[in-house]
Amino acid sequence: MKVTELEKRLLAAARADRPSDRVPYAFEKRVMAHIAALPTVDAWALWARSLWRAAIPYAVAVVCLAAWLHFSAEPMAPADQITMDFENAILVAVEDSAIVF
Amino acid sequence: MEPTDPELIAAVLRGDQASFEPLVVRYQPRVFATARRYARREEEVEDVVQEVFVKAFQKLGSYRAEAPFEHWLMRIAVRVCFDFLRRHQRNREMRFTDLSDDESEWLDRLGAKGDASPDASAAKQLVGRLLEQLSPDARLVITLLEIEERSVREIAQMTGWSETLVKVRAFRARAQMRKLLGKMQQEKYL
Numbered sequence: 023m024k025v026t027e028l029e030k031r032l033l034a035a036a037r038a039d040r041p042s043d044r045v046p047y048a049f050e051k052r053v054m055a056h057i058a059a060l061p062t063v064d065a066w067a068l069w070a071r072s073l074w075r076a077a078i079p080y081a082v083a084v085v086c087l088a089a090w091l092h093f094s095a096e097p098m099a100p101a102d103q104i105t106m107d108f109e110n111a112i113l114v115a116v117e118d119s120a121i122v123f
Numbered sequence: 124m125e126p127t128d129p130e131l132i133a134a135v136l137r138g139d140q141a142s143f144e145p146l147v148v149r150y151q152p153r154v155f156a157t158a159r160r161y162a163r164r165e166e167e168v169e170d171v172v173q174e175v176f177v178k179a180f181q182k183l184g185s186y187r188a189e190a191p192f193e194h195w196l197m198r199i200a201v202r203v204c205f206d207f208l209r210r211h212q213r214n215r216e217m218r219f220t221d222l223s224d225d226e227s228e229w230l231d232r233l234g235a236k237g238d239a240s241p242d243a244s245a246a247k248q249l250v251g252r253l254l255e256q257l258s259p260d261a262r263l264v265i266t267l268l269e270i271e272e273r274s275v276r277e278i279a280q281m282t283g284w285s286e287t288l289v290k291v292r293a294f295r296a297r298a299q300m301r302k303l304l305g306k307m308q309q310e311k312y313l
Binding site for chain 1 (some may be wrong): 141143144147148151152153155156157160169172176177180181214230232246247249250253256265269270272285297300301304305308
């Protein structure tokens with residue numbers, strides 16, 4: 023006999039065999055008990071836990087950054103230099119327009 | 124009057140866990156019938172059904188009511204059954220000598236006269252054994268396409284596979300099944 027014919031017959035047998043939809047007694051109670059026992063997910067608790075976990079690495083990063091800035095920063099320009107720079111910046115437009123006219 | 128599915132779902136989403144119970148009662152026969160297609164032992168069937176309802180409860184917030192609740196639940200059921208098949212894949216090869224007398228006789232009758240009844244329990248046992256030999260995706264696609272006679276589109280929606288993938292897997296599943304049958308037949312008549 024051909025394999026295709028055998029396959030056809032077996033699939034027909036499988037189609038004829040409808041599985042039972044019988045439900046064990048009080049099965050829904052078992053499901054509900056299982057659901058009631060599930061651990062509840064508290065979003066605020068998760069958020070707080072994540073914050074606590076992140077706190078130490080962030081604190082370390084902030085200290086490192088502060089130290090790096092403190093030791094690598096160039097000395098500040100003297101006050102006179104700042105005043106000069108400010109004046110130049112303000113008057114640059116006036117100087118440019120004087121050249122045009 | 125009994126509350127409708129959307130009313131019960133809304134109540135569960137508001138935090139009334141007990142409103143899920145009528146949904147379980149309403150749909151458990153259907154889920155049991157589906158689970159029995161993939162799991163043989165009754166305790167395995169019960170575990171699969173329980174997992175389906177627990178997943179449905181956990182994911183209820185993602186239910187968008189675009190399709191009936193039953194369709195959404197059956198999609199979860201099919202996916203849980205597929206996971207079950209993957210976890211319990213049986214690699215033992217079936218040999219002709221493993222067949223029971225009834226199964227062997229049914230095959231003989233089919234070969235000799237071609238009048239073997241598809242309702243025979245031997246045929247059902249034989250097809251059960253054969254399906255167990257298939258890979259999980261082959262078994263799922265053969266069950267949905269050939270036994271439950273669902274369309275490719277329906278299967279794609281239920282499994283989350285593309286329609287092309289369903290067709291490819293169906294083609295491979297049929298080839299796998301014919302190979303197994305050919306081997307069994309060869310062994311029988313050698």
